[in-house]
Amino acid sequence: MARTTLRELSGFDQTPATLAESTLILVDYQNTYTRGVMELAGWRPALTAAKDLLGRARAAGAKVIHVVHDSGEGTPYDVRAEIGAIHPDVAPAEGEPVVVKGAPNAFVGTDLGERVDAAGHENVIIAGFMTNMCVTFTTEGAFLRGNHPTVVAEACATRPLTTPVAEVSAEQLHHSALATITDLYGVVVPTVSDLK
Numbered sequence: 001m002a003r004t005t006l007r008e009l010s011g012f013d014q015t016p017a018t019l020a021e022s023t024l025i026l027v028d029y030q031n032t033y034t035r036g037v038m039e040l041a042g043w044r045p046a047l048t049a050a051k052d053l054l055g056r057a058r059a060a061g062a063k064v065i066h067v068v069h070d071s072g073e074g075t076p077y078d079v080r081a082e083i084g085a086i087h088p089d090v091a092p093a094e095g096e097p098v099v100v101k102g103a104p105n106a107f108v109g110t111d112l113g114e115r116v117d118a119a120g121h122e123n124v125i126i127a128g129f130m131t132n133m134c135v136t137f138t139t140e141g142a143f144l145r146g147n148h149p150t151v152v153a154e155a156c157a158t159r160p161l162t163t164p165v166a167e168v169s170a171e172q173l174h175h176s177a178l179a180t181i182t183d184l185y186g187v188v189v190p191t192v193s194d195l196k
Helices: 004-008 043-060 112-119 131-146 170-185
Strands: 023-029 063-069 098-101 123-128 147-154 187-189
Touching: 004 170, 023 043, 023 131, 043 063, 043 112, 043 123, 063 112, 098 112, 098 170, 131 147, 131 170, 131 187, 147 170, 170 187
Parallel strands: 023 063, 023 123, 063 098, 123 147, 147 187
Antiparallel strands: none
């Protein structure tokens, strides 16, 4: 059976973005996902990959934008508390903006779009937590506004979920989300080293 993607049918470019000609968007690398009720499966290797990605992007001179989710005081997403802070491994450097969002698509109700436009690149490289939620929807948002997203798989992670019809492992959910992105919204590369 043929496995033609919607991207292929639409004639979209399948070339991954290059770091020097892209804006890097790091999504929700918050302490939220490293412990407690929202701890992700595989967060540590994903975060290590994200640290490598960030270092390479900075070395290439890429514009870097950090995104965090805020659900208010007392939640695991409280950006005013340590639990909601960006993990020190990928903490913003001086001059790197932090966009605070309240929806899975980081372009909704924020100035992320304006910041991406000001950086001057149509290409965006996206990585973060969780693969099936804010990474997927932010990638969709970038695609729908005319950007060209590339997602770095090894720098993303998620958690297992139970649905009314099945138990879904974190690995299944991660791969399913990446398949959704691959089908239409962007190019997926397996590792940081796949980027030039």
